[in-house]
């Protein structure tokens with residue numbers, strides 16, 4: 001069972017450092033998500049958007065730059081506080097473009113700037129400040145007033161929710177006909193399925209911290225229900241919270257989308273080729289020059305191939321644009 005209080009606690013504990021990213025994994029993930037959203041975003045004004053599990057508002061702020069009237073909600077109140085602070089500093093004419101997240105790498109600063117510029121080209125009037133609030137994705141009231149043109153649910157939000165089927169039904173109900181859902185989830189069939197097994201033979205040198213039993217459970221064929229892994233969240237208090245996260249497969253998602261009247265318009269895999277390097281290494285705060293150069297090469301190659309077979313099917317995350 002995934003406990004929402006534990007999910008909120010783990011994310012709240014990260015609030016102060018959530019937007020400061022030192023590793024190689026997350027900037028690549030976020031830049032790809034944001035690029036995908038901007039590429040597929042309808043180019044019309046006076047549009048409304050909802051950000052489900054908005055965290056510190058990364059996608060909400062991107063959509064606001066694109067001219068959307070955005071509402072965003074999350075279980076974690078401390079992340080909502082950060083989102084509200086960022087919103088209060090937003091310049092409505094978009095002349096000063098603060099980075100969505102901070103990274104020491106200049107390449108990530110430039111990529112974010114280019115993405116915000118591309119988003120701003122879609123906007124005709126001033127930026128409308130997003131409206132953020134604390135709410136639960138499993139409650140229908142959180143989606144008021146509904147009829148949204150765009151809904152985003154990115155950053156593995158659905159992987160933290162036990163009632164994912166019910167939430168997809170509510171999301172679909174809150175989209176207007178012809179509206180778009182941008183969904184990004186944890187994906188089961190990636191190299192990160194094999195690395196933990198190799199890690200066991202390497203006596204844990206890669207740092208996956210998974211038992212042989214857990215690894216076999218995720219590798220073994222399973223019924224319709226997507227399996228869960230336990231992800232350790234290290235809190236600044238020194239405490240470690242083990243949060244279960246669901247790993248979806250394209251085979252389980254496709255019938256779900258159909259059931260809820262959502263049509264696949266586009267999709268891609270994230271961290272497929274880059275996952276040739278174990279994710280535990282890419283999550284490290286400090287990385288050497290050789291790792292950085294190798295990663296830059298792999299991520300450039302992945303960018304070219306991420307919507308093509310087999311790359312999109314092998315992403316550690318999968319991102320969809322779904323039309324109602």
Ligand SMILES: C[S@@+](CC[C@H](N)C(=O)[O-])C[C@H]1O[C@@H](n2cnc3c(N)ncnc32)[C@H](O)[C@@H]1O
Pocket residue numbers: 004007008011052053054055056057058059073074075076079135136137138153154155156157160161
């Ligand atoms: C990894 S964060 C992603 C946040 C943001 N979308 C991003 O891309 O940075 C996952 C978020 O999902 C939120 N979340 C998980 N379950 C939720 C639920 N039932 N209702 C609302 N938010 C939820 C968590 O609190 C957390 O902020």
